[in-house]
Amino acid sequence: MKTLIAFIKKEWLELIRTGKLILLIIISILFGIMNPLIAKITPWMMEMLSSDLADAGMIVSNFKVDVMTSWTQFYKNVPLLLIIFVIIMSTILTIEYQKGTLINILTKGLQRWKVIIAKTITMIGLWTMCYWLCFLVTYLYNIYFWSVHNVADVLWGASCIYILGILCISFIMFASSIFQDNYAVLGVTGGMFILSYALSMIPTISKYLPTQLFNSMSILTGTMQIDQFIGSILITIVLSFIAIILSILFFNKKAI
Amino acid sequence: MAMLEISHLSKSFGQNKVIDDLNLSISQHKIYGFIGQNGAGKTTTMKMILGLLPIDHGDIYVNGKKVVYGQNETNQYIGYLPDVPEFYGYMTPMEYLKLCGDISGMKGSDIQEKSVELLRLVGLENVNKRIHGFSRGMKQRLGIAQALLHNPELLICDEPTSALDPVGRKEILDILQSVKGKTTVLFSTHILSDVERICDEIALLHEGKIKIQGTLEEVKSLQKSNGFEIDFLRSHDADAMEKEYAGSQRLNATRLYYPSQGEEEMLKAMNMISQHHYRIQKIEMRESTLENLFMEVIGK
Numbered sequence: 001m002k003t004l005i006a007f008i009k010k011e012w013l014e015l016i017r018t019g020k021l022i023l024l025i026i027i028s029i030l031f032g033i034m035n036p037l038i039a040k041i042t043p044w045m046m047e048m049l050s051s052d053l054a055d056a057g058m059i060v061s062n063f064k065v066d067v068m069t070s071w072t073q074f075y076k077n078v079p080l081l082l083i084i085f086v087i088i089m090s091t092i093l094t095i096e097y098q099k100g101t102l103i104n105i106l107t108k109g110l111q112r113w114k115v116i117i118a119k120t121i122t123m124i125g126l127w128t129m130c131y132w133l134c135f136l137v138t139y140l141y142n143i144y145f146w147s148v149h150n151v152a153d154v155l156w157g158a159s160c161i162y163i164l165g166i167l168c169i170s171f172i173m174f175a176s177s178i179f180q181d182n183y184a185v186l187g188v189t190g191g192m193f194i195l196s197y198a199l200s201m202i203p204t205i206s207k208y209l210p211t212q213l214f215n216s217m218s219i220l221t222g223t224m225q226i227d228q229f230i231g232s233i234l235i236t237i238v239l240s241f242i243a244i245i246l247s248i249l250f251f252n253k254k255a256i
Numbered sequence: 257m258a259m260l261e262i263s264h265l266s267k268s269f270g271q272n273k274v275i276d277d278l279n280l281s282i283s284q285h286k287i288y289g290f291i292g293q294n295g296a297g298k299t300t301t302m303k304m305i306l307g308l309l310p311i312d313h314g315d316i317y318v319n320g321k322k323v324v325y326g327q328n329e330t331n332q333y334i335g336y337l338p339d340v341p342e343f344y345g346y347m348t349p350m351e352y353l354k355l356c357g358d359i360s361g362m363k364g365s366d367i368q369e370k371s372v373e374l375l376r377l378v379g380l381e382n383v384n385k386r387i388h389g390f391s392r393g394m395k396q397r398l399g400i401a402q403a404l405l406h407n408p409e410l411l412i413c414d415e416p417t418s419a420l421d422p423v424g425r426k427e428i429l430d431i432l433q434s435v436k437g438k439t440t441v442l443f444s445t446h447i448l449s450d451v452e453r454i455c456d457e458i459a460l461l462h463e464g465k466i467k468i469q470g471t472l473e474e475v476k477s478l479q480k481s482n483g484f485e486i487d488f489l490r491s492h493d494a495d496a497m498e499k500e501y502a503g504s505q506r507l508n509a510t511r512l513y514y515p516s517q518g519e520e521e522m523l524k525a526m527n528m529i530s531q532h533h534y535r536i537q538k539i540e541m542r543e544s545t546l547e548n549l550f551m552e553v554i555g556k
Contacts, residue, residue: 006358010344017346100342104402107306107336108359109328252326256308 004114007105011092011122020088021126027084028130031077032137036145039069067146068220071154074138075217078161081134085127086168090185092119093176102256113248116173120244123169131162153219156226160216160233167192167210167236170243177250210236257320259284259333259410259440260305265314266464267300274300276464278314282457284409287436289455290444291546293554296461298444299339302414305442306336319409332360335408335439339415341399345388349380349398352387353405360406367405374401378431393424400431404439411441417450429454448546458546460553467553475549482542483515484522486529493534501528513542 015021042065046053093115096102106112135158168189175188193211200206212232218224260282267275274297282288292298303309305316307323307330316323318330343352350371357367375381378397390398396416403411413432417425425447432441433454445451451458451472458475460468468475488494491509498504501524504512514521522541529536 003359003361006355010355013351014344014346100338100340101344103308103338104336104341104343104356104399105359106308106328107331107334108356108402108406109331109361110359111328112326253310254326255310 003110004118007110007114007118008121011118012125015122015126024085024088024126024130025133028081028134029137031081032134033141035073035077035138036070036141038073039065040145042069067142070138070142070146071157071217071220074135075157075161075214078131078134079214081130082161082165082168085130085165086172086189087186089123089126089169090172090176090182090189092123092172094180094182094185097180097256106256112252112254116177116244116247116251120169120173120247123172124166127165127169128162131158131165150220153226156229157216157219160213160219160229163233163236164210164213167240167243170240170247173247174243174250177247177254208232208235210239257284258282258317259319260442261315261317262301262305263315265301265304265316266312267297267304267309268312274464275304278461278464278466280459280466280469282410282440282442284440285437286456287432287441287443287454289451289458290442290461291446291448291451291458291550292444292461293446297464298461299414301461302336302412302442302444305412306331306334332406333409335403335406335411337396337399337403337411337413337416339418341395341402343387343390343395343398343402346386348384348386349375349401350384352398353402356402356405362406370405370407371401374404377401377404377434379427393420393427396420396424396428397431400428404435408439411435411439413441413443415445416443417445417447425450448550452546460550462554468549472546476546478549482545482548483513483517484525484539484541485514486512486525486539487537488512489535489537493532493536496532497525497529497534500532501525510537 012021102115105115139154171189171192172185175185176182179185179188196209196211200209200211206212207228208231210232213229213236215224216229219226219229258281260280262278262280265275265278265280266273278297278301290298290301300309304311304325305318305323307325307327310325311323319333321330321333323330344355347355353371353374354367357364357371362370372381375383378401380394380397380401383394387395387398400413400416403413411432416432417428420428429450432443435441436454436456443451443455455472457471458469459466460475468478470478485507486494486497488497488510494506494510494512498506498512501514503517504514507513514525519541522539526539528534529539
């Protein structure tokens with residue numbers, strides 16, 4: 001346990017000293033602010049554009065925004081936050097292969113599975129911090145500007161996207177245990193989503209796929225219930241576990 | 257019991273057989289030179305000892321325990337210094353040694369004490385800057401400190417001096433010599449003067465096999481005669497001797513070299529010099545060197 005904690009500490013020190021932590025925190029806060037801000041300035045923007053739009057034959061009148069406009073922005077922006085997170089963290093293991101920094105660590109007796117687990121825990125911690133920070137900033141602004149929405153629905157909806165982040169992390173580790181190049185890691189992680197989207201064309205299985213979780217805004221609008229997401233939540237969690245277990249198995253056999 | 261025992265080790269990369277039925281035994285508290293050309297398979301062998309590369313055939317035992325690829329149990333006995341040691345550049349030397357100590361399972365107080373001692377040994381005790389600003393020599397010295405941190409019984413150094421200037425090389429060799437007696441050192445290199453300077457025993461790796469193995473003296477004694485040299489005072493004496501006693505190579509106007517000839521032949525030459533009253537400055541057998549032997553073995 002001591003060795004695992006030591007390696008996790010090293011990972012966090014790396015995030016701090018390479019500037020990744022502060023960068024992701026700033027981006028998360030900016031996204032958090034952007035959601036209510038865009039909602040707030042939309043009527044003003046529409047008013048500014050109304051004369052141009054009128055020339056084009058479009059009439060804008062009584063454009064109203066509410067808390068749902070802000071949450072819609074949140075659900076549009078968090079996939080972008082997730083993409084930025086994946087791009088920044090995709091090098092977490094590949095850079096160690098490329099630089100050869102793991103050789104000293106492994107020859108010191110650190111068990112290989114601890115490398116995978118320490119990096120996974122670090123990324124989950126970072127994703128948790130960034131995602132919920134973004135959520136919290138949006139949520140507090142929403143309370144300030146508008147009203148308190150049903151907190152349970154808001155949390156359930158947000159948790160669905162959070163779980164997708166965990167799946168991305170597990171696929172980053174899975175791909176990193178096989179490939180030495182971070183483009184391959186990005187390819188595998190992105191490929192997983194493309195495959196999930198492709199499979200969602202089949203109506204009978206679409207509700208069990210991870211990408212179904214991107215529709216969790218529907219919980220807030222009331223068009224879908226939380227129990228309609230349980231299948232995809234469970235599948236996503238199981239897939240994450242499988243990816244981590246496979247990462248450990250592949251990494252144990254990887255020539256370094 | 258041998259500290260390191262390698263038996264019938266083989267390793268191929270595709271069709272290329274890098275290690276072919278290699279057998280090696282290293283006893284405790286010796287400095288063992290592992291020599292060979294670039295690409296001879298030294299690093300591959302070391303990585304297999306460390307469990308970083310899979311073994312095709314054969315077995316490796318460290319301190320009596322079998323090395324299993326992908327598992328690190330035997331690495332608790334080993335300190336490893338790679339040819340180009342790489343560190344986390346954002347850390348200071350002390351932070352890096354603390355990480356290594358924690359990973360090795362050392363106690364906090366021991367890590368602190370040992371780190372200070374080792375940083376003093378390698379001359380980095382007052383260096384508090386981050387590692388990314390280190391020179392190659394500083395990284396090599398920090399590499400030795402991290403390798404010795406957990407008091408390993410076997411220290412494996414992969415060409416630790418090959419990219420260093422003469423001062424850096426001397427420093428590293430002095431450090432390695434200072435741990436002799438406490439730690440067994442396996443030291444790979446193609447710089448033969450380094451081997452002659454610090455190694456007790458050597459093994460010469462060529463085409464994936466150990467061609468020669470033994471103490472430095474034993475190995476040198478294996479070499480065929482190196483021949484002898486005669487330095488004349490007058491060039492016409494050298495000309496006359498060259499005609500009189502065939503088989504020489506002319507090194508310059510007054511020097512002749514008789515390759516692959518022994519003491520008997522040298523005595524014969526001395527008699528001839530005395531009979532013809534040639535005037536010479538010196539006549540001497542060429543010293544047996546590891547370099548000559550190395551060239552002989554690799555056929556160059």
